[in-house]
Amino acid sequence: xxxxxxxxxxxxxxxxxxxxxxxxxxxxxxxxxxxxxxxxxxxxxxxxxxxxxxxxxxxxxxxxxxxxxxxxxxxxxxxxxxxxxxxxxxxxxxxxxxxxxxxxxxxxxxxxxxxxxxxxxxxxxxxxxxxxxxxxxxxxxxxxxxxxxxxxxxxxxxxxxxxxxxxxxxxxxxxxxxxxxxxxxxxxxxxxxxxxxxxxxxxxxxxxxxxxxxxxxxxxxxxxxxxxxxxxxxxxxxxxxxxxxxxxxxxxxxxxxxxxxxxxxxxxxxxxxxxxxxxxxxxxxxxxxxxxxxxxxxxxxxxxxxxxxxxxxxxxxxxxxxxxxxxxxxxxxxxxxxxxxxxxxxxxxxxxxxxxxxxxxxxxxxxxxxxxxxxxxxxxxxxxxxxxxxxxxxxxxxxxxxxxxxxxxxxxxxxxxxxxxxxxxxxxxxxxxxxxxxxxxxxxxxxxxxxxxxxxxxxxxxxxxxxxxxxxxxxxxxxxxxxxxxxxxxxxxxxxxxxxxxxxxxxxxxxxxxxxxxxxxxxxxxxxxxxxxxxxxxxxxxxxxxxxxxxxxxxxxxxxxxxxxxxxxxxxxxxxxxxxxxx
Numbered sequence: 001x002x003x004x005x006x007x008x009x010x011x012x013x014x015x016x017x018x019x020x021x022x023x024x025x026x027x028x029x030x031x032x033x034x035x036x037x038x039x040x041x042x043x044x045x046x047x048x049x050x051x052x053x054x055x056x057x058x059x060x061x062x063x064x065x066x067x068x069x070x071x072x073x074x075x076x077x078x079x080x081x082x083x084x085x086x087x088x089x090x091x092x093x094x095x096x097x098x099x100x101x102x103x104x105x106x107x108x109x110x111x112x113x114x115x116x117x118x119x120x121x122x123x124x125x126x127x128x129x130x131x132x133x134x135x136x137x138x139x140x141x142x143x144x145x146x147x148x149x150x151x152x153x154x155x156x157x158x159x160x161x162x163x164x165x166x167x168x169x170x171x172x173x174x175x176x177x178x179x180x181x182x183x184x185x186x187x188x189x190x191x192x193x194x195x196x197x198x199x200x201x202x203x204x205x206x207x208x209x210x211x212x213x214x215x216x217x218x219x220x221x222x223x224x225x226x227x228x229x230x231x232x233x234x235x236x237x238x239x240x241x242x243x244x245x246x247x248x249x250x251x252x253x254x255x256x257x258x259x260x261x262x263x264x265x266x267x268x269x270x271x272x273x274x275x276x277x278x279x280x281x282x283x284x285x286x287x288x289x290x291x292x293x294x295x296x297x298x299x300x301x302x303x304x305x306x307x308x309x310x311x312x313x314x315x316x317x318x319x320x321x322x323x324x325x326x327x328x329x330x331x332x333x334x335x336x337x338x339x340x341x342x343x344x345x346x347x348x349x350x351x352x353x354x355x356x357x358x359x360x361x362x363x364x365x366x367x368x369x370x371x372x373x374x375x376x377x378x379x380x381x382x383x384x385x386x387x388x389x390x391x392x393x394x395x396x397x398x399x400x401x402x403x404x405x406x407x408x409x410x411x412x413x414x415x416x417x418x419x420x421x422x423x424x425x426x427x428x429x430x431x432x433x434x435x436x437x438x439x440x441x442x443x444x445x446x447x448x449x450x451x452x453x454x455x456x457x458x459x460x461x462x463x464x465x466x467x468x469x470x471x472x473x474x475x476x477x478x479x480x481x482x483x484x485x486x487x488x489x490x491x492x493x494x495x496x497x498x499x500x501x502x503x504x505x506x507x508x509x510x511x512x513x514x515x516x517x518x519x520x521x522x523x524x525x526x527x528x529x530x531x532x533x534x535x536x537x538x539x540x541x542x543x544x545x546x547x548x549x550x551x552x553x554x555x556x557x558x559x560x561x562x563x564x565x566x567x568x569x570x571x572x573x574x575x576x577x578x579x580x581x582x583x
Contacts, residue, residue, distance in 0.1 A: 024224055025260060028241075030251050031228055032220040033063030033099070035237075036114055036147065036174070036205030037213050041081040042068035042105075044209045048085045051213045052092035052100050059214025063099035063233050067114050070104040070123035082121050095229045106133050111149065111157045113170070117234055118142040130157065130166075137169040143237050144170035146200065148177035148207065149189035160193040162394045164429020167198050171237055175244040175357045176204030179216050183246070187347075187357060191303040194343045194360060196431070197370040197394035201240025201262050201359030202345065218248035218354075224260065239263075243346075246354035247291060253283040254346040254358040261345070261359040266366040269340070269459035277336045278363055284348045284356070285328035293329050295349040300335075301342055302466065307333050337363050340461040341370040367454065368396040369426070371463040374450055376438070379496065380505040383443045384473045389436040391450055391463075395426040405453040408436045411464075412446040440470040471503065478506040479521040481513065485534035486527040495525075510536070513544040518551040528562025531570050540575055549582040 024030070038044030039051050048066045055064035066085055073082040082104075089100035104121035106113050110130050115122050118140040127133040137144050144166070149156050175190045176183060193200055203221040206214065223242045225232040236242060240262030243252045254261045256278060265278065284293055297308040311329050335344070343360040350356075374391040381387050389408060395401055407421040420436040440446065448465035478499055480492055492508075499506040504523075511517060518524065526548070529538045552558050560579075563571045 024253060025255070025258065027226050028224045028260075029226075029228075030222060031062040031099075031225055031233070032222050032245075032248060033061045033065070033233075034059075034206050034208070034214050035065045035101070035103075035145065035172075035203055035221050036067050036105070036177070037065065037208040038068050038105075039066055039085075041066075041078070041085060042072040044068070045211055048088040048102070049092065050211065051208075052089065052098075054211065055214045056092065056098045061098075061214045061220070062228055063101065064213060065101035065103050065114075065116070067103040067105050068121075070106050070115075070121035071125050073104065073121045074123050074125055076125075093230065095227075097228065099228055099230055099233050101230065101233070105147065108133070109155070111154045112147040114145040114147055116143040116145070116237065130163075134163065134166045134169060138165055142169060143172070143234065145203065146170065146173040146189075146193065147205075148174055148184060149186050149193075150177070150184050151189065156189055156192075160189070160196045160198060162197045162396075162429075162431045164396060164398060167396065167429075170198070171201060171240055172203045172242065173198075173200040174205050175202040176219050176246060176355075177207055178219070179206060183217055183219055185355065188303075190357070191299070194345075195301060195303075195372040196392070197341075197372065197396055199240070199264070199362070201237075201242045202244040202357045203242050204244035204246065217246075219244075219246050220248050221245075222250070222252060222356075224253070240359040243356055243358040245356045247286065247350060247356065249288070250284065250286040250291065250348075250350070250354075250356055252346065252348060252356050252358055253281070254344075254361060255281045255283075256361055259361060261361060264362040264364060266364055267337075269365045269461070272337055272340050272365060272462055273459065275336050275338075277334045280333045280335065280344065280361070282331040282333060282346055283328065286350070290352075291354070292351045293348060294351050296329060296331065297347045298333060298335070298344050299347050300344050301339060306335060306344070338462070338464050339371075340365045340367060340463060365459075365461060367457065367461050369452060369454070369461055370394040370396065371450055371452075372431075374448070374463060374465045376448070376468055379500050379507065380471055380475070381440055381468055382471050382473045382475065382505060383440050386437050386439050389420075389438050389448060390433065391436075392431045392433050393424070393426055393452070394431045395428055398428045400428045401426040401454060403455050406434055406436075407451045407453070408438060409449040409451060410438070410441065410446055411449055412441065412444065414442070416449070417441070440468075443470050443472050445469055471505070476504050476522045477520060478504050478523045478525060479509045479518070480506060480525040481527065482508045483510045483512060483536055484529040484540060485532075485536050485538045486529055491527070492525075512541070513547050515547050515550060518547060518556060521551070521556065523557040523559065524548065524551060525559045525561065528560075528571050528573075528576065531572070540579075545575075545579045545582055548579060552583055 055061050085102045089102045093100045103116040106122045122136045127136050178184050204219045222245050223236040225236040293311045297305045300306045342363045345360040346358040348356040372392050377388040402425045410419050419438050426432050450463045452461040496506045531538045564573050
């Protein structure tokens with residue numbers, strides 16, 4: 001596994017009322033609420049007063065935020081709505097009983113974001129791009145949230161491209177979002193953001209546009225705070241002491257020593273190099289007898305589950321027990337980090353399917369360096385054949401780091417060997433892509449490791465890659481033509497995956513077909529081109545057809561996939577007929 005599991009001890013115990021609070025660090029308690037909703041001050045209904053009243057009395061939440069769209073509250077439109085919302089929030093604010101927050105939603109083509117704790121609302125009309133919005137947050141030390149980061153509906157901020165200024169101000173990500181239309185789980189986006197170096201915690205919001213603030217679903221943001229005040233809730237949001245939950249009252253804690261979810265633990269480099277361990281504490285409790293816990297997992301870099309337990313049906317109440325929570329799951333889990341930049345979060349699933357996801361705990365060596373997308377770019381890797389390896393090195397420090405030596409290692413059963421190295425300057429607050437050429441020594445399973453030597457640091461920074469299966473050099477090579485508007489993408493993915501799993505070496509070719517290209521091919525796959533607008537030619541040159549015919553005559557194999565004629569005229573068989581006549 002990516003991170004070695006040294007020890008896992010799980011205890012499933014009935015507990016007395018009040019044990020939930022005892023599982024927390026001193027002076028903390030659990031609170032539940034919603035951080036994303038709308039009213040008629042933008043594109044929702046009724047007023048913030050109605051929202052706060054409903055959230056408190058009908059939904060029985062501890063805190064609620066109204067986050068109307070910022071472009072509705074500009075000087076040219078309805079600036080007074082912003083100040084009126086603040087006044088209404090103050091009227092319903094009861095420290096110790098109910099916390100009211102007013103934020104705003106900033107919408108842009110890169111994605112939507114909520115902002116909190118700034119003196120006025122940001123708008124796409126004034127903060128016209130992501131950089132301007134992040135600078136606005138930084139100017140006022142506001143809190144940013146990635147909203148509904150579903151890959152199906154928006155581009156997710158250029159696939160969560162790392163921005164140091166944004167990482168400083170954006171604290172949270174909606175792992176659960178909805179039910180504007182329906183509740184959406186965004187855990188894939190959460191893992192991607194963490195992999196690319198973002199320090200963000202987990203929340204679950206409802207994005208209400210109707211009069212159902214908090215009652216549209218039992219989804220909540222859970223947080224731990226010293227007290228139920230605005231200052232404490234905002235502090236918990238900044239510190240990422242949060243979790244996303246589809247159950248309205250489950251208590252969840254992920255901790256390590258005095259550190260809790262949202263914290264970064266800095267360890268000495270030898271902890272990673274020598275394989276020392278870090279102990280984590282897992283706690284899940286629900287006061288509802290029907291909500292038993294089915295599965296508990298710890299998820300880490302790359303989305304790998306590095307530990308899990310299946311508690312199953314919770315134990316029944318003991319005779320004479322009264323009060324609130326009577327069952328809890330606790331576990332002490334000891335993990336050995338192998339990376340100089342590791343993140344871990346807790347994921348729990350109840351018997352009814354409700355999912356809880358906590359903010360992470362980071363374990364790092366304090367360098368401010370993360371590595372993501374560290375993998376071989378080739379679909380199939382062959383022994384003795386050069387392959388391309390990519391890694392993105394994320395520098396979370398504001399300053400440029402010059403003269404970093406990046407060394408690629410191959411770690412196979414036969415031992416560890418350096419296979420390539422290069423020097424690189426790492427831009428501040430950004431990611432830098434590097435590429436290596438690698439020729440595997442022998443067939444079999446192997447791993448890659450990236451070691452960074454940074455000037456001024458004695459110990460190297462180490463990042464492991466996942467397992468790679470190296471095939472024999474002489475396996476059959478398949479070229480799939482995509483240089484003639486053949487529509488490879490989405491149509492041939494299944495074939496490529498099947499070939500790769502069946503001891504073939506497939507690749508997509510976008511270049512013109514020639515004898516030189518076909519010299520490295522055993523099987524050529526040609527899909528009939530689609531005539532019409534395209535960035536590549538939609539027909540074959542005569543020289544290409546002659547090269548294909550010669551390839552077959554010399555023993556190469558050809559697979560033609562096409563039509564006779566399509567009704568709309570976008571495909572005709574003349575080009576394939578010309579090829580068959582040449583052969």
